[in-house]
Amino acid sequence: MSSLYKQVLCSALVGALAAGQAHAALTLSDAFDGGWADLSHPASARGWVFDVLTMPNGNKTLYLSGYLYDGEGNPIWVTASPLLGEFEFGASADLFMLEGGTFNGPGTETPVQSRFGSIEVEFASCTEGTVSVTPDAATGFAPMSWTINPLQNVVTAEVSGCAYKAEFTGCPAGTSAGTLPRSCVLTGAITRDITLTNNITWQLEGLVTVGGDNANSATVTIDPGTLITGSGDSADYLYVNPGSKVYANGTPYAPIVFTSPRDGHLGQTPAPGDWGGIVLSGNAPDNKCPAAPFDCRSEFNPDLRYGGDDANDSSGSLRYVQSRYAGFVFTEGREVNAFTFQAVGNGTVLDHLQSFRGKDDGFEWFGGTVNAKNLVSYEGGDDAFDWDEGWSGKVQFAYAKWAPESLALGNDNGFEASNQADNHDATPRSTPGWSNVTLIGNGSGGGNGLHLKEGTGGHLGNIVVSGFNKDGKACLLVDHAATGAIVGTALTLDHAWLDCSTNVADGSNGTAGRAQALFDGGDGNGSGNAQLDGFLPNAGSPLRNGGLVTDDAFFTPAPYIGAFRDSNDDWTAGWTHGIVR
Structure with a gap:
C-alpha cells in the first residue's frame, strides 16, 4: 500500500459516517479488498479501491477511494468510509475530495479534505457491486453510477476466501419474502431435499421441521457463509427429525450463522432468547426410552419424539456453525438450547461450533453417542x-x-x-x-x-x-x-x-x-x-x-x-x- 493511500485512508476517518442501508445475505470481509472497476469500459479507468476493516463486534468500516476526472481531464481523488453492520452489504456516506500530495508517488504533504457529495455502495456478490455518486451542486459534476467488478477473479481464486458467488434473484418456490432485504421465510415441514444458499437470508418462522419422525425423510444442505435468523416474534427453531439430516458445513472464513433478526444491523440490539435454536434428533440409544418404541420426548415440545437403538446413526454434520442469541422461553423451564442433540448417533459430525449469548445452555446432549471437537460456549445464560x-x-x-x-x-x-x-x-x-x-x-x-x-x-x-x-x-x-x-x-x-x-x-x-x-x-x-x-x-x-x-x-x-x-x-x-x- 502506498504512503499516499495510507494517508487517504487515515484522512477519511475524520469524515462523517453514515449507517449501512441494507441487511442481507452477504457478509463483507477482507476478501472484498482491492481494486474494483467498470470492466465494461476498460479504457475509462472508472475504478475504486476498497479496504474492509472488521471490528471486534462484527461491524465493518469500508474504506474506499477512487479517481474522478474533471472537464479538463484532471484527476480528482475522492474517499469515503461508511460504517456497516456485520450483515449489511450496502451503505451510503459523505464523499470527500482530497487535494495535495501527488498521484505518482509518495505524498510529501498531508492531503486537504473537503466535501464532494455523497456515495452509495452496494455489493451483490463476490464479483459484482454498484457505486453511485451524487456530487454537490457546487462541484459542477453530474450524478454518476457504475456497475463494478473485482480486478482479480475471485470466483476461481481460492485465496480470495469469498463464499458469496451468486446474486439474489428472488425467493424459491415454497418460500415467501421475509422482513429483511434479500430474505426468504422457511416455515412448517421440509419434506424434500433442499439447499439453503448463501445469497439469501433465511428466516425461520415458528417450528421448522426437517422430515417427519423416521418418515418423509429429507436432507437440508446449507452453504458456507449462509445467514439464518428467526422471525423475531415467535418461537423460531430448526428441528431435524430422526431419519433426516442437515449438512451445515461452513468454513473458517465463511461460518454459517444462526442468529436474531436484529443481529448485525446498525441501530438494533439483539438479545438472548430472540429465537429458539438448533435441534438434532436421532435414533441412537437413550436411557429414558431404552427399548421399543423408544418414545423419548423433547422437554421443550412433547410432540417431538427421539430415541432408538442405532449407536451409529447419522443426523448429518455441523462444521463451523455459530448459534447466537438463542434460547427462546416457551414457559419456565422450557427453553431451547443454542445446540440440542437428542439421541444423536456417532455417525454425525460436530466440529467447530460456537454458542454466543444464548439464554439457556450452550450445548446439551440428551442421550446418544455423538462426538464433537472444537466447541465454544461464550457468555451464555445457563450451563x-x-x-x-x-x-x-x-x-x-x-x-x-x-x-x-x-x-x-x-x-x-x-x-x-x-x-x-x-x-x-x-x-x-x-x-x-x-x-x-x-x-x-x-x-x-x-x-x-x-x-x-x-x-x-x-x-x-x-x-x-x-x-x-x-x-x-x-x-x-x-x-x-x-x-x-x-x-x-x-x-x-x-x-x-x-x-x-x-x-x-x-x-x-x-x-x-x-x-x-x-x-x-x-x-x-x-x-x-x-x-x-x-x-x-x-x-x-x-x-x-x-x-x-x-x-x-x-x-x-x-x-x-x-x-x-x-x-x-x-x-x-x-x-x-x-x-x-
Missing part, C-alpha cells in the same frame, strides 16, 4: 455444556467463558452433568469422554465449574477450571449418592487443574468426601494459579506440560491441560464471534 439421559460421546477441545456480572446475562455451571433425573442408575449410563477443556467463570457469579450429579459417569481429562468463585460454589462438585458411588470407576478425573476460591465441594445425599476422592484419585491433578492470559496459558503456566495423551484414536495427541497449548494456539480465531482476546 455451558449439559448432558443427561445416558450420553456416551466424546469431546476434545472445548472452551467456555462467562460474561461479567455487570452485563446481567445470567450464568450457571461449566458442566452440568447428569445420568437421569428420575433414575440415577439408569442404563446405559452417561459416560462421555472429555479432553482438553478450558472453563473460565466470571469470578463472582454463576454456578460450579464441574457439577457432576444424578449418577453421571464420565472420563474427564486435561481440564482447567478457573474463576468459579461465588460463595457456596466450587470448581468441582459431586452431587447425589449414585454419583459418589462410581467415583474411581465409571467416573474419573485426571490431569485436571482447579483454580477457584473453593476447589472441591460435596453435594447432597451421601456424597461427603467424594469430590475430594475424585480429585485425589486421578493422576496429574493439581490446583493453584493457572497463569492464564485471558484464556491462553502464559509462558510459565503449569498447564502447558501437564497433560496426558490417550490411546483413543478419536483424540488428537494434545499433552497439555486445557483447550489451548500456549499463547499461539488460539483455534477460536477467525470463525467465532465476539470473543475478547
Whole structure:
C-alpha cells in the first residue's frame, strides 16, 4: 500500500459516517479488498479501491477511494468510509475530495479534505457491486453510477476466501419474502431435499421441521457463509427429525450463522432468547426410552419424539456453525438450547461450533453417542455444556467463558452433568469422554465449574477450571449418592487443574468426601494459579506440560491441560464471534 493511500485512508476517518442501508445475505470481509472497476469500459479507468476493516463486534468500516476526472481531464481523488453492520452489504456516506500530495508517488504533504457529495455502495456478490455518486451542486459534476467488478477473479481464486458467488434473484418456490432485504421465510415441514444458499437470508418462522419422525425423510444442505435468523416474534427453531439430516458445513472464513433478526444491523440490539435454536434428533440409544418404541420426548415440545437403538446413526454434520442469541422461553423451564442433540448417533459430525449469548445452555446432549471437537460456549445464560439421559460421546477441545456480572446475562455451571433425573442408575449410563477443556467463570457469579450429579459417569481429562468463585460454589462438585458411588470407576478425573476460591465441594445425599476422592484419585491433578492470559496459558503456566495423551484414536495427541497449548494456539480465531482476546 502506498504512503499516499495510507494517508487517504487515515484522512477519511475524520469524515462523517453514515449507517449501512441494507441487511442481507452477504457478509463483507477482507476478501472484498482491492481494486474494483467498470470492466465494461476498460479504457475509462472508472475504478475504486476498497479496504474492509472488521471490528471486534462484527461491524465493518469500508474504506474506499477512487479517481474522478474533471472537464479538463484532471484527476480528482475522492474517499469515503461508511460504517456497516456485520450483515449489511450496502451503505451510503459523505464523499470527500482530497487535494495535495501527488498521484505518482509518495505524498510529501498531508492531503486537504473537503466535501464532494455523497456515495452509495452496494455489493451483490463476490464479483459484482454498484457505486453511485451524487456530487454537490457546487462541484459542477453530474450524478454518476457504475456497475463494478473485482480486478482479480475471485470466483476461481481460492485465496480470495469469498463464499458469496451468486446474486439474489428472488425467493424459491415454497418460500415467501421475509422482513429483511434479500430474505426468504422457511416455515412448517421440509419434506424434500433442499439447499439453503448463501445469497439469501433465511428466516425461520415458528417450528421448522426437517422430515417427519423416521418418515418423509429429507436432507437440508446449507452453504458456507449462509445467514439464518428467526422471525423475531415467535418461537423460531430448526428441528431435524430422526431419519433426516442437515449438512451445515461452513468454513473458517465463511461460518454459517444462526442468529436474531436484529443481529448485525446498525441501530438494533439483539438479545438472548430472540429465537429458539438448533435441534438434532436421532435414533441412537437413550436411557429414558431404552427399548421399543423408544418414545423419548423433547422437554421443550412433547410432540417431538427421539430415541432408538442405532449407536451409529447419522443426523448429518455441523462444521463451523455459530448459534447466537438463542434460547427462546416457551414457559419456565422450557427453553431451547443454542445446540440440542437428542439421541444423536456417532455417525454425525460436530466440529467447530460456537454458542454466543444464548439464554439457556450452550450445548446439551440428551442421550446418544455423538462426538464433537472444537466447541465454544461464550457468555451464555445457563450451563455451558449439559448432558443427561445416558450420553456416551466424546469431546476434545472445548472452551467456555462467562460474561461479567455487570452485563446481567445470567450464568450457571461449566458442566452440568447428569445420568437421569428420575433414575440415577439408569442404563446405559452417561459416560462421555472429555479432553482438553478450558472453563473460565466470571469470578463472582454463576454456578460450579464441574457439577457432576444424578449418577453421571464420565472420563474427564486435561481440564482447567478457573474463576468459579461465588460463595457456596466450587470448581468441582459431586452431587447425589449414585454419583459418589462410581467415583474411581465409571467416573474419573485426571490431569485436571482447579483454580477457584473453593476447589472441591460435596453435594447432597451421601456424597461427603467424594469430590475430594475424585480429585485425589486421578493422576496429574493439581490446583493453584493457572497463569492464564485471558484464556491462553502464559509462558510459565503449569498447564502447558501437564497433560496426558490417550490411546483413543478419536483424540488428537494434545499433552497439555486445557483447550489451548500456549499463547499461539488460539483455534477460536477467525470463525467465532465476539470473543475478547
